[in-house]
Amino acid sequence: MTEEYAIDTHQLTRKFGQRETVRRINLKVPKREVYGFLGPNGAGKTTTIRMLLGLIRASSGNIRILGKDLNGNRMEILKDVGSLVESPSYYGHLSGYTNLKIVTLMHGMPESRINEVLAWVRLEQAAHRPVKSYSLGMKQRLGIAMALITNPKLLILDEPTNGLDPSGIQEIRELIMRLPRDFDITVLLSSHLLSEIEQVATYVGIINQGELIFQGPLQQLTERSKPYVWVETDRPREAAAALNGQGWDAEPDEAGGQLRTSVTYRKESAEMIRFLVQQHYDVYRVTEKKKTLEEIFLELTGQENSL
Amino acid sequence: MKLTLLHAEGLKLKRLCRLIPLIQGIILISMTALEWYLYFRQGPGGVYAGFAVMYMFLSFVFLLGITLLASIMAGTEHETRAWKQLLAMPVPKGSIYLAKLVWIFLLQLCTVVITVVGMCVIWVLYTNEPIPWKIMILQPLFVCLSSVPMMAIQLWLSTVFANQALPLALGIFGSVSSLFLARSSSPVIHLLPWSYPALSSPLIPGHMQWIGISLGVGLMLSILGTLMFTRREFE
Numbered sequence: 001m002t003e004e005y006a007i008d009t010h011q012l013t014r015k016f017g018q019r020e021t022v023r024r025i026n027l028k029v030p031k032r033e034v035y036g037f038l039g040p041n042g043a044g045k046t047t048t049i050r051m052l053l054g055l056i057r058a059s060s061g062n063i064r065i066l067g068k069d070l071n072g073n074r075m076e077i078l079k080d081v082g083s084l085v086e087s088p089s090y091y092g093h094l095s096g097y098t099n100l101k102i103v104t105l106m107h108g109m110p111e112s113r114i115n116e117v118l119a120w121v122r123l124e125q126a127a128h129r130p131v132k133s134y135s136l137g138m139k140q141r142l143g144i145a146m147a148l149i150t151n152p153k154l155l156i157l158d159e160p161t162n163g164l165d166p167s168g169i170q171e172i173r174e175l176i177m178r179l180p181r182d183f184d185i186t187v188l189l190s191s192h193l194l195s196e197i198e199q200v201a202t203y204v205g206i207i208n209q210g211e212l213i214f215q216g217p218l219q220q221l222t223e224r225s226k227p228y229v230w231v232e233t234d235r236p237r238e239a240a241a242a243l244n245g246q247g248w249d250a251e252p253d254e255a256g257g258q259l260r261t262s263v264t265y266r267k268e269s270a271e272m273i274r275f276l277v278q279q280h281y282d283v284y285r286v287t288e289k290k291k292t293l294e295e296i297f298l299e300l301t302g303q304e305n306s307l
Numbered sequence: 308m309k310l311t312l313l314h315a316e317g318l319k320l321k322r323l324c325r326l327i328p329l330i331q332g333i334i335l336i337s338m339t340a341l342e343w344y345l346y347f348r349q350g351p352g353g354v355y356a357g358f359a360v361m362y363m364f365l366s367f368v369f370l371l372g373i374t375l376l377a378s379i380m381a382g383t384e385h386e387t388r389a390w391k392q393l394l395a396m397p398v399p400k401g402s403i404y405l406a407k408l409v410w411i412f413l414l415q416l417c418t419v420v421i422t423v424v425g426m427c428v429i430w431v432l433y434t435n436e437p438i439p440w441k442i443m444i445l446q447p448l449f450v451c452l453s454s455v456p457m458m459a460i461q462l463w464l465s466t467v468f469a470n471q472a473l474p475l476a477l478g479i480f481g482s483v484s485s486l487f488l489a490r491s492s493s494p495v496i497h498l499l500p501w502s503y504p505a506l507s508s509p510l511i512p513g514h515m516q517w518i519g520i521s522l523g524v525g526l527m528l529s530i531l532g533t534l535m536f537t538r539r540e541f542e
């Protein structure tokens with residue numbers, strides 16, 4: 001049987017003391033997608049990822065990765081998983097090349113891929129310098145190289161663009177987007193910034209205070225950002241009802257003294273406004289508003305007011 | 308445990324780790340030679356008194372070396388929080404821990420070899436007496452073997468604490484007190500792992516018993532340390 005999910009968790013929970021840092025999440029990461037794992041600071045992304053790698057134990061629930069239960073198959077699974085958790089880990093006194101060599105040795109793989117992978121992350125020049133002399137961005141790229149060198153089927157990257165400059169971010173983005181297509185790799189990519197994810201991810205999961213509050217294709221999220229026309233009027237409820245009577249979509253927002261409609265085509269808008277005026281409604285203002293993905297994200301995570 | 312894992316752990320060793328056996332050897336040989344030359348040359352033991360002189364430094368030098376090795380090796384992982392990367396590799400957590408322990412042991416064996424070779428050279432240069440191979444080799448070797456429990460304890464402490472102050476303090480305290488503990492008349496104090504190295508010299512009656520105890524306790528502590536390491540959660 002071929003599983004459709006590279007990562008499949010069931011009611012995954014982790015407690016620190018009494019607090020449930022991750023609460024009953026069912027993460028479904030489809031194969032060969034780039035899954036954006038999104039959530040504000042402290043939402044539980046890193047905690048979830050640590051559980052996926054078996055670095056910490058789950059308090060309850062279970063985890064299947066690449067079709068196998070993590071419990072009892074950890075070694076087998078980790079052979080096919082590359083990871084970069086939080087800050088990159090490296091041995092500063094060793095060169096980038098030797099750092100990669102240690103990874104290949106531990107995976108029982110030949111050294112031959114090292115140069116190729118160094119080229120992917122543009123570190124050939126610095127390959128034989130001690131890593132402690134690298135810039136933050138170079139260390140981050142080395143971390144990605146260390147995750148990629150073993151030919152993983154699943155790549156787990158926790159905030160991989162932390163500390164990179166815009167061109168570095170763009171580079172990593174392009175690299176990540178290539179992976180599913182060119183190498184058959186599934187990518188789980190965590191971030192606290194939607195803008196980081198929306199350009200690379202095809203699938204999105206949003207975690208907030210330990211709970212998975214949205215999961216689905218990115219389009220599903222973008223659909224929520226379709227534009228609306230808002231009409232400020234003296235009697236929104238009656239006006240909306242009147243419009244509905246004419247077959248138009250309209251929803252009153254009594255408190256705001258306005259109504260909202262999904263009718264945005266110019267001709268139709270004009271007709272609608274004319275109708276309202278003819279029916280003696282006062283029309284004060286007509287505006288088109290489009291929710292950005294960012295607003296949707298903030299709305300979902302209930303943070304729009306706190307920022 | 309696979310050799311590739313040992314190879315990988317070996318690559319990680321800082322230069323200081325590789326130098327420690329040499330430094331230990333040089334300290335042992337030079338202190339022994341100097342002390343003997345200054346105070347024991349004219350004594351009844353003649354050149355053979357050198358082994359008694361060396362005895363006074365052996366346990367201290369080995370235990371101190373072990374403390375430093377464990378601390379540096381664990382510190383290499385703590386430094387960049389490399390444990391999370393290391394333990395996400397398809398290698399059993401226990402093997403990773405044991406590989407580090409094996410390296411400490413191998414490096415201390417190097418100390419034994421360097422010490423024996425150095426002492427032989429000095430012996431041949433200084434005297435025409437035949438080299439007393441047995442005590443020459445066994446004395447440092449037995450100290451190394453009886454330090455296994457301390458290797459296990461120090462590595463465990465150094466992996467548990469990211470801040471190496473406590474493991475270092477305990478290790479140094481243990482190294483200094485080894486000789487005194489062994490001289491204590493209380494048999495209970497002899498049971499402390501710090502005293503094993505000083506009780507295991509061929510010069511001490513009943514040393515074989517202590518080597519047996521050391522290896523037994525060392526094995527037990529290594530297994531215990533490995534089990535605790537595999538159960539730990541890493542940040």
Ligand SMILES: Nc1ncnc2c1ncn2[C@@H]1O[C@H](COP(=O)(O)OP(=O)(O)OP(=O)(O)O)[C@@H](O)[C@H]1O
Pocket residue numbers: 016021039040041042043044045046047048191192
């Ligand atoms: N070892 C621990 N002991 C106690 N609480 C912890 C521990 N590790 C994490 N937490 C708590 O769990 C919560 C989630 O942390 P986590 O690191 O998973 O967040 P995150 O989503 O990765 O955030 P960020 O975007 O800041 O990286 C935080 O409130 C954190 O304080």
Ligand SMILES: [Mg+2]
Pocket residue numbers: 045046047086158
């Ligand atoms: Mg995090």
